[in-house]
Amino acid sequence: MARILVVDDEEGVRSFLAEALEFEGHSVTTAADGDEAARLLAKQGVDLLLTDLRMPGLDGLSLLRKVKEEQPDVEVVVLTAVGTVESAVAAMKAGAFDYLLKPVGSPAELRLTVARALERRALLNWKTEARQSTGEVELSWGAAAMVPVVEALRKVAPTQATVLLVGESGTGKEVTARALHQWSERADGPFVAVNCAALTETLLESELFGHEKGAFTGAVAQRRGRIELAQGGTFFLDEVGELKAELQAKLLRVLQERRFERVGGTRTLEADVRWVAATNRDLKGMMARGEFREDLYHRLAVFPIRLPSLRERREDLRPLAELLLRRIGEELGRPGLRLSSEALARLEAFTWPGNVRELRNALERAAILADGPVVEPRHLWLDPTGAPGPVDAPAPEGGRLPSLTLEELERRAIEQAIADEAGNRKRAAQRLGIGLRTLYDKLRRYEAP
Secondary structure, three states: OOEEEEEOOOHHHHHHHHHHHHOOOOEEEEEOOHHHHHHHHHHOOOOEEEEEOOOOOOOHHHHHHHHHHHOOOOEEEEEEEHHHHHHHHHHHHOOOOEEEEEOOOOHHHHHHHHHHHHHHHHHHOHHHHHHHOOOOOOOOOOOHHHHHHHHHHHHHOOOOOOEEEEOOOOOOHHHHHHHHHHHOOOOOOOEEEEEOOOOOHHHHHHHHHEEOOOOOOOOOOOEEOHHHHOOOOEEEEEOHHHOOHHHHHHHHHHHHHOEEEOEOOOOEEEOOOEEEEEEOOOHHHHHHOOOOOHHHHHHHOOEEEEOOOHHHOHHHHHHHHHHHHHHHHHHOOOOOOEEOHHHHHHHHOOOOOOHHHHHHHHHHHHHHHOOOOEEOHHHOOOOOOOOOOOOOOOOOHHHOOOOOOHHHHHHHHHHHHHHHOOOOHHHHHHHHOOOHHHHHHHHHHOOOO
């Protein structure tokens, strides 16, 4: 989750941008003009500034220059009308990461640009963070099912072998990929990830390989792809089973030849990356049905590793929950959060169909609901029998619904949406058609006494 400041003098534009970014879990602050933005920036730090260029008072270009002078590590994306592309180019020369044409085409386009900007920020800080970091990634605390997994990871990490991580959704495949990177000889290089399920086929190709100016409508400048950004480091291809046939063929060529071209380009570039792929799908079954190329599978599965579900590594649940809650508390500005013994017992009685991701979501929701430093069972909203959500109320006699207030109906709708999405608050908000911030407010309001 990133801290983002959105600046635009049009209220409708501000609301659209903030809502789209909040759905991604970002913390968004808005300002109506450059002067207000400058005052906010003087009081609080941000990771990314999204600003219009033409505003009354302090304009976007002046705000950009001020930010780059005072907080040079903040990434800036500028918004501009079609007729002022020259101003946007000037802004990029002044240090902006990219620009978007108004009106913004879609939330997906906005989120993609923001994700790239934040990724660039992370890459620029990578070596500094790596030197400052003294600990290692914790993958297990001694669970029997994880012992051979960690041993295999340790052995393959120093090599250049392509690794395929297989496991249920939420088992920690990206965390495992990062551990591989940290334990490898490429640890000082970047770690770049792309989720094949999160982007359309057209966007994914451009994201992987980059594109040249004029390659397609909207390609107003050359852009490097994520494979280029990962040079000298590790490239993590998540949800690889979602790749369409054409992209499977293009990816196979990169894996075989270690070369690629940008979309619309003719110059061949080297792909000096260590490949790690992950999937929760049955790739062998997909091969039998003709949905996944056999040659690509064998290129990816040089060293396959299956990650066990959280149900298979019960010994890790307690220390993992305590670690996750500690990190959540730091993110929320509430260090010292802890689980009561009753809450721990309730966590251990749950089967966690959503694995580690579901556990983290449940803990984050509980941390938000808890007023004090201790998370109690009532904050967890879990059924000890293992059902993935709150316990349903018994059916009323005669089949008639009881008389409910609007508040109770809303509360039940929120609980059901969270249960249906396995505790994922962002998807629950999308299902309900409300903003993430609004969902948080309602969760606090409906906390059990």
